[in-house]
Amino acid sequence: xxxxxxxxxxxxxxxxxxxxxxxxxxxxxxxxxxxxxxxxxxxxxxxxxxxxxxxxxxxxxxxxxxxxxxxxxxxxxxxxxxxxxxxxxxxxxxxxxxxxxxxxxxxxxxxxxxxxxxxxxxxxxxxxxxxxxxxxxxxxxxxxxxxxxxxxxxxxxxxxxxxxxxxx
Amino acid sequence: xxxxxxxxxxxxxxxxxxxxxxxxxxxxxxxxxxxxxxxxxxxxxxxxxxxxxxxxxxxxxxxxxxxxxxxxxxxxxxxxxxxxxxxxxxxxxxxxxxxxxxxxxxxxxxxxxxxxxxx
Numbered sequence: 001x002x003x004x005x006x007x008x009x010x011x012x013x014x015x016x017x018x019x020x021x022x023x024x025x026x027x028x029x030x031x032x033x034x035x036x037x038x039x040x041x042x043x044x045x046x047x048x049x050x051x052x053x054x055x056x057x058x059x060x061x062x063x064x065x066x067x068x069x070x071x072x073x074x075x076x077x078x079x080x081x082x083x084x085x086x087x088x089x090x091x092x093x094x095x096x097x098x099x100x101x102x103x104x105x106x107x108x109x110x111x112x113x114x115x116x117x118x119x120x121x122x123x124x125x126x127x128x129x130x131x132x133x134x135x136x137x138x139x140x141x142x143x144x145x146x147x148x149x150x151x152x153x154x155x156x157x158x159x160x161x162x163x164x165x166x167x168x
Numbered sequence: 169x170x171x172x173x174x175x176x177x178x179x180x181x182x183x184x185x186x187x188x189x190x191x192x193x194x195x196x197x198x199x200x201x202x203x204x205x206x207x208x209x210x211x212x213x214x215x216x217x218x219x220x221x222x223x224x225x226x227x228x229x230x231x232x233x234x235x236x237x238x239x240x241x242x243x244x245x246x247x248x249x250x251x252x253x254x255x256x257x258x259x260x261x262x263x264x265x266x267x268x269x270x271x272x273x274x275x276x277x278x279x280x281x282x283x284x285x286x287x
Binding site: 020086096099119120123125128130 | 185188196197198203205207208211212215230246247249253254257264268269270272273275
């Protein structure tokens with residue numbers, strides 16, 4: 001029930017933003033459309049939480065999520081500059097390769113969000129996730145090291161600690 | 169006035185990153201590195217341009233709409249990038265035969281070391 005209500009409210013907010021004004025006809029048509037989508041697809045938007053946590057935990061997670069957005073853009077701009085540096089070299093002098101990086105996350109939402117964040121950062125690209133060995137296969141544009149811990153430090157550690165706290 | 173300067177700064181830096189992407193797409197050697205160059209344009213450039221436009225119009229609903237479009241860019245970009253790269257590896261469209269480090273072919277149980285056996 002809670003997931004249906006939250007999905008409905010989120011969809012209605014998106015509808016109002018796209019409509020651009022709050023009038024009675026926008027609200028009627030929007031709630032009809034949101035209700036249809038909610039009835040069919042609400043279990044794809046939000047999952048039921050198994051464990052019960054006190055409410056301020058979710059508030060803290062939401063706050064951390066907001067705090068994570070500027071940090072992500074800072075990291076993304078840094079690595080975009082690193083890729084752009086390769087563009088202007090006379091002979092592109094990098095060493096591309098596909099490396100295997102272990103992760104400690106177990107929650108499936110956190111895993112997929114972390115994979116998307118790795119792909120979103122320029123310079124690294126998730127190819128696959130191995131469930132039995134709990135490791136990502138990452139295409140890295142410039143393989144600097146083959147040491148497992150150092151590799152992990154350079155690619156995923158900057159996001160993994162945030163994601164591990166937020167989606168747990 | 170300051171708002172316009174910030175908006176133009178964001179838009180022009182986004183356009184600069186887009187230009188870098190085009191040069192990178194032309195200059196990089198193989199499929200996967202070109203995908204990396206293309207990832208720059210959607211994460212940095214599109215978000216900077218949408219943020220600049222949102223600052224430029226500076227009206228609540230219009231800016232919220234434009235920022236929502238930027239968020240949709242951020243959602244759709246990694247899935248498309250990942251799908252293209254993984255499909256081109258799995259369907260053997262473009263295999264990274266010259267890579268020194270390739271852990272993924274061991275995972276798939278393939279061996280590309282002898283290039284003459286592919287005929």
